[in-house]
Amino acid sequence: MLVFAVRRFGTMILTMFVVSVLVFLLLEVNIDGVATKVLGPYSSQEQRHLWLQANGYYDPAILRYLRWLGNFVVGDFGESVRFKVPVSEVLWPRLANTGILGGIALFFASLIGLTLGVIAGMREGGARDRGVSVVSILTTSVPEFASATFLMAVLVFQFQLLPGTSGMADGFDPVQLVLPVLVLVIYDFGYIARMTRASMAEVMTTHYIRTAVLKGLPYGQVIRRHAMRNALIAPFTVIMLQINWLLSGVIVVEVAYAYKGFGSLLYEASLNQDIYLIEACAMVAVFVAVMTQTLADIGYTYLNPRIRFS
Amino acid sequence: MTEQAVAAVPRRESSVLRFAKGLALIRESWVGMVGLVLVLFWVFVAIFAPLLAPFPPNATGAPLTLPGGPSLDGSAVHWLGTDQLGRDILSRIIFGSRQVLLYAPLATLCAYLVGIPMGLAAGYRRGLTDDVLSFVANVILSFPVLVLYIIIIATIGASGTNIVIAVTFASAPGIMRIVRGLVLDLRNREYVFAAETRGESPWRIMLVEILPNARGPLIVDACLRLGYVVITIGTLGFLGLGLPPPDPDWGGMVSENRQVAMFLPYIAIFPCIAISSLVLGFNLLADGLREVSLRD
Numbered sequence: 001m002l003v004f005a006v007r008r009f010g011t012m013i014l015t016m017f018v019v020s021v022l023v024f025l026l027l028e029v030n031i032d033g034v035a036t037k038v039l040g041p042y043s044s045q046e047q048r049h050l051w052l053q054a055n056g057y058y059d060p061a062i063l064r065y066l067r068w069l070g071n072f073v074v075g076d077f078g079e080s081v082r083f084k085v086p087v088s089e090v091l092w093p094r095l096a097n098t099g100i101l102g103g104i105a106l107f108f109a110s111l112i113g114l115t116l117g118v119i120a121g122m123r124e125g126g127a128r129d130r131g132v133s134v135v136s137i138l139t140t141s142v143p144e145f146a147s148a149t150f151l152m153a154v155l156v157f158q159f160q161l162l163p164g165t166s167g168m169a170d171g172f173d174p175v176q177l178v179l180p181v182l183v184l185v186i187y188d189f190g191y192i193a194r195m196t197r198a199s200m201a202e203v204m205t206t207h208y209i210r211t212a213v214l215k216g217l218p219y220g221q222v223i224r225r226h227a228m229r230n231a232l233i234a235p236f237t238v239i240m241l242q243i244n245w246l247l248s249g250v251i252v253v254e255v256a257y258a259y260k261g262f263g264s265l266l267y268e269a270s271l272n273q274d275i276y277l278i279e280a281c282a283m284v285a286v287f288v289a290v291m292t293q294t295l296a297d298i299g300y301t302y303l304n305p306r307i308r309f310s
Numbered sequence: 311m312t313e314q315a316v317a318a319v320p321r322r323e324s325s326v327l328r329f330a331k332g333l334a335l336i337r338e339s340w341v342g343m344v345g346l347v348l349v350l351f352w353v354f355v356a357i358f359a360p361l362l363a364p365f366p367p368n369a370t371g372a373p374l375t376l377p378g379g380p381s382l383d384g385s386a387v388h389w390l391g392t393d394q395l396g397r398d399i400l401s402r403i404i405f406g407s408r409q410v411l412l413y414a415p416l417a418t419l420c421a422y423l424v425g426i427p428m429g430l431a432a433g434y435r436r437g438l439t440d441d442v443l444s445f446v447a448n449v450i451l452s453f454p455v456l457v458l459y460i461i462i463i464a465t466i467g468a469s470g471t472n473i474v475i476a477v478t479f480a481s482a483p484g485i486m487r488i489v490r491g492l493v494l495d496l497r498n499r500e501y502v503f504a505a506e507t508r509g510e511s512p513w514r515i516m517l518v519e520i521l522p523n524a525r526g527p528l529i530v531d532a533c534l535r536l537g538y539v540v541i542t543i544g545t546l547g548f549l550g551l552g553l554p555p556p557d558p559d560w561g562g563m564v565s566e567n568r569q570v571a572m573f574l575p576y577i578a579i580f581p582c583i584a585i586s587s588l589v590l591g592f593n594l595l596a597d598g599l600r601e602v603s604l605r606d
Contacts, residue, residue: 015445023461141589141590154575270551271550
């Protein structure tokens with residue numbers, strides 16, 4: 001178990017390393033591009049040349065990469081071109097905001113997804129199963145930007161029930177979180193439901209469930225004590241991996257509702273060619289994704305006694 | 311004599327025909343049929359766009375006409391109204407289907423053309439090839455997809471070709487993983503051993519013996535992936551990172567029309583319905599195909 005965990009973290013660090021090379025290659029190798037992005041498109045050739053020289057951009061690429069990586073590891077991401085402050089000053093508060101939004105969304109998506117999945121998987125092919133599968137196909141077919149627009153048109157402009165933007169201009173306001181969370185939950189619960197359903201349906205065909213039913217246990221007890229315990233191990237991984245997808249959805253939702261989070265930050269950064277901010281956002285996003293994957297793997301191994309004790 | 315002998319052997323159906331017959335099984339699943347109808351509807355609309363659309367997609371008239379309102383010269387009707395530049399929404403949705411049905415299949419195809427050989431090589435050769443390819447795939451898949459798209463588009467710029475490149479780059483690893491999994495199962499079949507014994511080249515075995523037998527799950531996956539690529543193209547359009555204006559693209563229309571949603575809440579919804587119905591079509595089709603393929 002410990003060996004596995006250590007090896008898994010090793011893979012994670014290796015992945016992060018390769019990702020950093022990739023990000024560096026994509027964004028930093030073309031140094032004229034970097035200078036143009038930092039100094040703006042109207043800077044003169046002379047200015048760019050001086051800037052590149054002053055910041056050591058004429059050093060060999062390997063050296064620049066190592067220096068860049070070193071700064072990254074200690075949390076020095078450089079200065080944001082657009083905000084004119086160190087990237088970390090903008091990044092961390094935004095990330096915390098997204099953590100709130102994503103956390104609430106993930107909680108509700110999991111709650112609904114797991115419940116529907118268990119109900120559907122209890123009797124495979126039954127009416128409830130068909131119903132849940134149709135609903136989940138429907139909801140996962142509507143892109144986030146479409147449901148965001150649709151809910152905005154109906155709930156904000158038609159019935160005027162909710163605020164249309166989530167900028168939190170006058171301090172934190174939970175009402176402004178309703179729409180973004182709703183959009184994320186609608187898109188994400190279907191997948192969790194389908195995976196839970198598959199896992200539950202599989203468990204329901206096993207011998208120990210048959211035995212439990214045949215020895216006369218109440219059906220509810222069979223489901224709760226025997227089936228769900230095993231059926232919910234696989235969805236744990238699915239939910240953890242869902243965080244990776246959630247990070248994509250969060251970008252759309254934050255842009256759509258002007259929520260001041262990590263996603264809208266990356267979006268603004270890309271529109272403004274704010275290179276250091278893009279790099280930092282990309283690395284942080286991948287770090288979160290890889291971290292959750294690692295935890296998902298380790299957690300799955302721990303939760304599943306068949307693996308834990310072998 | 312020899313001619314008779316040849317004639318006595320029943321002609322094997324062409325592989326194309328057998329393939330078509332396999333796909334025709336979709337008739338047995340009503341879910342799949344609904345999906346097929348939705349997809350074919352949009353294909354039909356895309357092909358006959360110039361005949362179906364009441365207005366040219368970029369022609370301007372009176373801005374923000376209500377749905378069902380007359381055009382400026384009163385000769386035609388804006389069934390779904392006009393946007394803030396006075397362009398007919400229905401016509402733009404109709405022409406927008408061309409964009410999405412051109413780029414989504416093209417990008418998916420490119421992703422498969424890259425992902426399939428990678429998966430075949432990883433699954434069939436195993437060893438170092440597998441380790442390296444799988445690691446590369448893991449690295450790319452560890453990016454949240456939209457983050458990857460934004461970085462790529464921010465680096466190479468927004469255009470149709472670049473969307474195809476970005477989708478290929480981001481989806482090929484997923485396809486590789488699926489193909490690899492299928493190959494790991496199929497490579498131990500007798501017909502593969504037979505081909506190896508005949509001394510056929512590895513790539514011939516992979517492409518002629520293994521790949522055709524992996525087609526079932528791959529077709530289902532392709533349908534799902536098409537739906538997802540449609541969402542991706544729409545999302546990029548919505549974020550202003552997609553196909554450049556002024557030609558209509560559904561995601562871009564949503565974000566343009568959203569700006570006037572305060573006055574006309576519904577005009578932004580129409581392109582949303584269009585894109586959702588197309589994605590739903592692909593997803594239902596995939597579900598139907600899976601159902602039919604599991605049946606036998």
